[in-house]
Amino acid sequence: MNPLALKSRRVDVEDSFDAIQDYCWEQGWTDGLPVVPPTEDLVRSMLMGYGENPSTSLGIIQPRNAQVTLEKIAINAVMAGCKPSYFPVVVAAVKAVLKEEFNVAGVSSTTGGGTPVVMVNGPIARQLGINGDAGCFGPGHRSNASIGRALRLVIRNIGGQIPGEMDKATLSTPGRYSFCFSENEDRSPWDPRHVELGYGPETSIVTVAGIRGVYTVMETTVSSGIEILNTIVGTMKGVGVSNYYQLGTRTQIVLIICPEHAAEMADYGLTKSDVREYVYQNARMPVGQLQGVAHYGNRNWPAWIDESHPDTMLPIVQTADDIVVLVAGGDGRHSAWLAGWGVTRISTQEITDAA
Numbered sequence: 440m441n442p443l444a445l446k447s448r449r450v451d452v453e454d455s456f457d458a459i460q461d462y463c464w465e466q467g468w469t470d471g472l473p474v475v476p477p478t479e480d481l482v483r484s485m486l487m488g489y490g491e492n493p494s495t496s497l498g499i500i501q502p503r504n505a506q507v508t509l510e511k512i513a514i515n516a517v518m519a520g521c522k523p524s525y526f527p528v529v530v531a532a533v534k535a536v537l538k539e540e541f542n543v544a545g546v547s548s549t550t551g552g553g554t555p556v557v558m559v560n561g562p563i564a565r566q567l568g569i570n571g572d573a574g575c576f577g578p579g580h581r582s583n584a585s586i587g588r589a590l591r592l593v594i595r596n597i598g599g600q601i602p603g604e605m606d607k608a609t610l611s612t613p614g615r616y617s618f619c620f621s622e623n624e625d626r627s628p629w630d631p632r633h634v635e636l637g638y639g640p641e642t643s644i645v646t647v648a649g650i651r652g653v654y655t656v657m658e659t660t661v662s663s664g665i666e667i668l669n670t671i672v673g674t675m676k677g678v679g680v681s682n683y684y685q686l687g688t689r690t691q692i693v694l695i696i697c698p699e700h701a702a703e704m705a706d707y708g709l710t711k712s713d714v715r716e717y718v719y720q721n722a723r724m725p726v727g728q729l730q731g732v733a734h735y736g737n738r739n740w741p742a743w744i745d746e747s748h749p750d751t752m753l754p755i756v757q758t759a760d761d762i763v764v765l766v767a768g769g770d771g772r773h774s775a776w777l778a779g780w781g782v783t784r785i786s787t788q789e790i791t792d793a794a
Contacts, residue, residue, distance in 0.1 A: 443483055445510055446494055452476075463518075468596050470588070470616055474518040485513040485523050489530070490793040497530070498537045501544035503599035507533060511597050512589075519589035519617075525567060525582055528645060529589045531790040532557045535647040536590065540784035546649035547600040551681070552608035553649045553780035555594070556693070557587055557619040558765060560633040561643030563790055564621035571621035573769025576653070587619030590647075612652070620767055626698035627766035628705035635711065636787065643790040646763065648693050649783035651681065655775045658700065664707030667700050668717055671774055675722040675755055678733045682755045683724055685781030687739035691761040693777040693785070694718065697768040711764045719759035723752040739781070 452462045459476045463469045475481070486493050486509060493510035500507050509530070516529050536543040536555055546553040559569050570580040578584060600606045608615075624631040633644045658670040671694070682690045694714065696704065704714060727749025729735060745751055756762055763785055768774075779785075 443486055443493060445479060445482060446508070447510055447514065449479070467601055468518070468592075470591065470595065472616070475520050477514045477517040481517045482510065482513050485517055485521070485526055486510065488523055488792070489526055497534055500537060500594070500598040502548065502605050503597065505597050505599070507537065507593065507597055512593055515592040515596055516585075516589040519592050520581065520585040521589050522581070522585075525586050525589075527790050527792055528557075528559060528563065528567065528569075528586050529593075531645045531788040532586070532590045532647055533593055535645055535786040535788040536594070538786045541647065541649065541786040542783045543594060543598065543649075544600075546780050546783050547594050547598065548605055548607055549780060550607050550609045551651045551780060552611045552615070553651045553783070554612050554614040554618060555590060555647050556614065556650055556777060557590060558632070558646040558648070558693075559619070559621040559643070559790075560624070560631050560646070561638070561790070562641060563643035564624075569619070569621040571623040571767045572626075575620035575623070575767050575769075576618070576775075583619045584617050587617030590619075591615060591617060614650070614653070622765045623698060623767045623769075626701075628702055629711045629766065632763070632765060638789070644787055645790060646785060646787045648691065648763065648777065648785045649780045650693065650777040651780045652778045653775055654778065655773055657773050659772045662703055664700075664704035664709050665717075667703055667774075668709070668714060669721070671776065672718055672721045675718070675776060676724055678724075678728055680755070680778065681734045681781055682778055683729055683753050684734035684738040684740070686744075686753065686757050687741050688782045689757050689761060689784065690781045691756060691763065691779040691783075691785050692718075693763045693765065693779070695765055695767050695775045695777065697772060697774045698766060699770070699772050700774050701766045712759075714764050715759040715762040718762055719754055719756060722755040725749060726751045726753060729753065
């Protein structure tokens with residue numbers, strides 16, 4: 440038996456760019472941007488270096504209840520514009536979102552417009568040119584754009600998350616086209632995330648978070664690391680921030696610190712652990728300001744929250760460990776925090792060459 444025997448049905452389409460794009464659009468297979476035609480040769484090439492049978496399933500994806508096979512992932516990776524060398528990263532990202540705790544169907548169906556963000560650590564980021572430096576959240580790098588897009592096409596085309604159907608986002612987000620970047624390990628004063636988690640420096644991982652928004656923070660005035668951190672924390676306090684209402688489901692956040700801010704925090708003596716603890720202790724709001732507004736009707740609060748005491752201070756997350764800290768970006772004093780969707784857990788997966 441041919442180990443690369445493909446199982447998907449073949450479709451004959453007129454050999455023209457417009458005809459292929461129109462057909463994919465009519466089938467609902469595209470995010471609105473042109474796709475690379477997933478020819479048999481290109482799909483085989485995508486699978487060639489991975490070393491597993493194309494029919495190997497990584498699990499079931501909801502809400503369509505469909506098997507996520509390597510072949511189906513490869514088809515979507517081709518359509519997204521990935522190189523074959525990117526495929527192990529795409530597969531690792533798919534494995535991460537298929538974990539039960541990530542709740543990919545919930546993240547992708549919510550009216551809040553949640554989206555997965557793929558964060559890459561380890562040597563593979565440099566090997567593939569996954570940008571974690573200037574402009575890493577935006578366009579300009581094929582690896583970032585196509586890897587993030589491949590994951591979204593898998594969620595759309597295999598999972599059935601079509602806008603207006605199972606995807607119920609009120610406004611949605613550009614992150615649902617693609618959102619992928621790497622930690623800027625070269626400019627970080629701290630250990631990168633994979634080393635923090637106990638992996639060896641030679642190991643590469645993806646971390647996938649389900650987020651509902653990106654909040655950028657400019658701090659160009661103060662230079663003390665603790666003052667910078669205080670400015671960032673100040674942007675986290677607001678009645679419209681859903682995290683405060685979803686402590687019972689352990690909502691999480693991702694804090695992206697630019698290299699200049701990170702260097703100043705490190706000079707002040709702060710570690711990543713210190714940063715997490717400071718955010719946990721200081722990003723807090725009184726119950727009285729949260730009652731009767733915003734997401735209050737859908738609140739999920741632990742038993743210790745006493746609503747009869749309006750001065751009770753609620754943290755933005757249940758524990759400091761619910762905060763992921765990464766260094767990313769280029770020159771300029773702009774950091775950001777990514778608000779987590781309420782019913783998901785950040786998922787990490789090692790990147791390997793085979794399933």
